Amino acid sequence: MHNRSLSRELALLSLGIIKDKGDLVLSNCQIEEIFESALDSLINHCRDELDDCEADLENVSQNLLDSELKEGSDSSFANVRDELKKAFHKIESVMNSLSVTLDFPKLVVSSNQNDIREDVNHRIKSIIDNLQTIDSEIDEVMDGWRLKRLPRIDRDILRLAYIDIHLLDTPIAVACDEAVNLANKYSDTQGRKMINGVLRRLQKVKVK
Template sequence: MYSNRSLSRELSLISLGLIKDKGNFKLNNFQIEEIVESALDSLINHCRDELDNCELDLEDASQKILESELQEGVDSSFSNVRDQLKKSLKKIETVMNTLSVSLDFPKLIVSSGQIDIREDVNQRISNIINNLNSIDSNIDEAMDGWRLQRLPRIDRDILRLAYVDINYLNTPIAVACDEAVNLANKYSDTQGRKFINGVLRRLQTVKLP
């Protein structure tokens, strides 16, 4: 199930992508709210695109099942199609969980059950934009000769969110790293995921007192 904290991290990541990552600027609460609303729209649209892709995968798998049933000696072929169908169904389940929470978010934001998501997103974004130079400097210390600014924007923001989790929100390091890896698996590429994993392991050495 898509947890509230996981959703708030993903919304924070999308929101950060809508903000310039330069120091010495401030955003008021109203501006942050507008950015979060745009991020929510982006997440919903992303989920709908994923659902469309899942539908195409299912249609393709169903067609192959029909074709295999008309052939003789299709045990191995049918097994492959069955595996493909299982993967598609699993993907649909994940996307549906995300979409369900996201679509309910605007309606439930005023309720006690969902207000924590908005507050959590605002807190994460505020911590980053108000302490950007310090956060980036400390992450640089864990980058073993590299600099954060050389990474793609999405990878920078994933690391920043992990750093805020560990050093500002008192999230257990293992949880913060797992969540960052999940975001990297969804939004980064293979090289970015490997690099993020390495930096996360070293982030523990720059944890603020």
């Protein structure tokens, strides 16, 4: 996982722990505790996804076995099943490898790569210190909606994209791609559509 992508995701999870108001003041110690909680949340989220994949794989494997018993030795079905078996074995191997390396975020952050921790802290502080301005300028491109009406996760994804574009000088295309990736992982269909629309309008404002 790219360091910047990891820090954005950790910043998103950290923001979800913090109260959503403009006059909030947090100490470095409090931000550190929030960061650790976000890191644990990310790892637990990955483990949940892995468990879901494992359950799906078991169901498909059972269905495959049932089809073998029903279809007998039909050559066309046998060929398809052989290919599926190869694919399932490969997926299973990847999943096993993933389970071993699942603590990668924790290892990276606890190693000498302090840039991730510092980047997350900087993003959090940037949003907290400029929350009213950020929300106001996002509201201006909401096209009939208000930012406060969106689910918290969607608001925070847009706030992170805003500071990427306007405060951190991240290339617009990169900032938007990262926001879309977060939306795909953490938001729902309606949220993803809304975020995409707002990002397009934020791009136009930045370009001008």
